[in-house]
Amino acid sequence: MASEGVVDGDGGKRMKKILLVVNCILLTIGTSGGPLLMRLYFLRGGNRVWLSSCNITAGFPIMLLPLAYSYIRRRRISASEEIISMKLPLFLAAAFVGILTGLDDYIYAYGMARLPVSTSSLILASQLGFTALFAFVLVRQRFTAYSVNAVVLLIVGSGVLALHTSADRPAGVSNKEYVIGFLLTVVAAILYGFILPFVELIYNKVKQPLTYSLVMETQFVMSLFGTLFCVIGMIANNDFKVIPKEAMNFTHGEVNYYLVLAGIAILWQAFFLGAFGVIFCGSSLMSGILISVFLPITEVLAVIFYKEKFQAEKGVSLLLSLWGFVSYFYGEIKQAKKMKLRKNNTMEMELPRYS
Numbered sequence: 001m002a003s004e005g006v007v008d009g010d011g012g013k014r015m016k017k018i019l020l021v022v023n024c025i026l027l028t029i030g031t032s033g034g035p036l037l038m039r040l041y042f043l044r045g046g047n048r049v050w051l052s053s054c055n056i057t058a059g060f061p062i063m064l065l066p067l068a069y070s071y072i073r074r075r076r077i078s079a080s081e082e083i084i085s086m087k088l089p090l091f092l093a094a095a096f097v098g099i100l101t102g103l104d105d106y107i108y109a110y111g112m113a114r115l116p117v118s119t120s121s122l123i124l125a126s127q128l129g130f131t132a133l134f135a136f137v138l139v140r141q142r143f144t145a146y147s148v149n150a151v152v153l154l155i156v157g158s159g160v161l162a163l164h165t166s167a168d169r170p171a172g173v174s175n176k177e178y179v180i181g182f183l184l185t186v187v188a189a190i191l192y193g194f195i196l197p198f199v200e201l202i203y204n205k206v207k208q209p210l211t212y213s214l215v216m217e218t219q220f221v222m223s224l225f226g227t228l229f230c231v232i233g234m235i236a237n238n239d240f241k242v243i244p245k246e247a248m249n250f251t252h253g254e255v256n257y258y259l260v261l262a263g264i265a266i267l268w269q270a271f272f273l274g275a276f277g278v279i280f281c282g283s284s285l286m287s288g289i290l291i292s293v294f295l296p297i298t299e300v301l302a303v304i305f306y307k308e309k310f311q312a313e314k315g316v317s318l319l320l321s322l323w324g325f326v327s328y329f330y331g332e333i334k335q336a337k338k339m340k341l342r343k344n345n346t347m348e349m350e351l352p353r354y355s
Contacts, residue, residue: 016281019212023277024290030271031294035112036301037264042113043306044251044260051239052109052264054230057101059265060223063216063273070213085208086217093202094218098225100195105226106233107188114181116302129155130193131288138197139204141285146331150324151285154292157320196284199276215280219272286328293325 038052046052071083086094132151135141143151202218203210234240250257278287295317 019277020281023274023281025274026270027274027278027287027290028294028297030267030269030274031291032297032301033267034264034271035298036305037260037267038109038112039116039302039306041260041264045249046246046257046260047113048234048237048239048242048246049106049109049113050230050233050237051243051261052112053102053105054227054234055261055264056105056109056268057098057223057226057230057272059262059269060220060227062266062269063220063223067213067216067220070216074213084217085211085214086221087206087208090202090206090208090214090218091221094221095225097195097199097202098222099229100191101222102226102229104188104191104195105230107184107191111181111185111188114177115185116306127189127193127196128288128292130190131196132285134194135197135200135283135285135288138201139284141197141283144331144335146327146334147285147289150289150328150331153320153324153327154289157292157295157317157324160317160320193288196275196279196287200279200284203280210280212277212280215276216273219276223269223272286332289324289328293321295321 034056038055041052128151132141132143136143199218203215206214208214247254247257250260252260275287275291278290300318
């Protein structure tokens with residue numbers, strides 16, 4: 001399990017559950033809010049793909065706040081506690097994941113610029129199939145009938161969502177641009193489907209106590225290198241020179257332009273921390289399933305705020321996603337009860353018997 005750094009005992013289990021709930025909330029906010037605000041940027045006059053991709057990870061400095069709080073708490077327990085607990089192998093692995101994330105962000109932002117939210121959100125759902133595949137290969141993920149059922153339902157739900165999406169094509173986007181954006185969205189889904197299990201593999205292989213503080217440090221390094229990757233692209237594309245002009249021409253005004261960019265950065269940091277935190281408390285498959293389940297929330301919000309069409313396909317996708325969600329967690333609850341019963345039976349057998 002990826003959560004080996006959590007303190008043992010009832011207190012540790014309670015803390016793990018609290019962390020799981022908190023990270024699920026962060027993942028919900030990031031999964032729904034990030035794509036919506038990015039789409040607002042493109043709808044209201046923004047068109048810089050490298051800037052958008054950079055913005056996905058550029059909010060990493062905000063992680064200094066929880067990291068500082070964590071360090072202060074650790075210093076109270078041990079005066080010899082180091083500011084950075086991450087060792088070099090983990091740092092290098094996090095940097096590699098960051099570069100992959102930067103590449104994935106660019107591909108995703110390119111698709112976001114040419115697709116409606118309803119379609120581009122496929123990247124946050126169709127990656128589940130690839131996450132399940134790579135989780136099986138990289139971390140030997142065990143599947144139950146319920147988890148397999150959930151994966152199938154969520155993938156089918158994503159496939160249904162893709163039907164007739166060309167009718168939702170944004171104004172000014174040609175058929176060729178739409179097809180390229182859709183194909184790149186699939187590529188980005190494959191890449192992120194690899195990243196989640198790869199992070200779990202790193203957690204399992206790290207040769208130091210795995211704590212939530214270490215998870216936050218890993219995300220900080222990952223986001224830093226992802227941002228550096230995209231900054232190089234921005235420099236090559238002259239994005240920094242264009243930003244002031246783009247801000248002046250933004251439909252909602254120059255101040256709101258920068259507020260939108262800041263909001264995008266913060267929401268995506270919530271997404272990454274939530275995704276990696278769920279891996280820490282559970283597994284990469286759980287993280288992938290939660291990302292896919294939150295897709296309907298994005299769908300509904302896109303219909304409300306951007307007046308996108310809510311076709312029958314989206315309703316079917318919503319029902320399948322909720323069905324998959326219930327199936328997965330029902331299976332997890334049954335598995336937890338079975339393991340608890342097995343543990344109790346083992347303890348009873350080990351008790352000394354007196355005649």
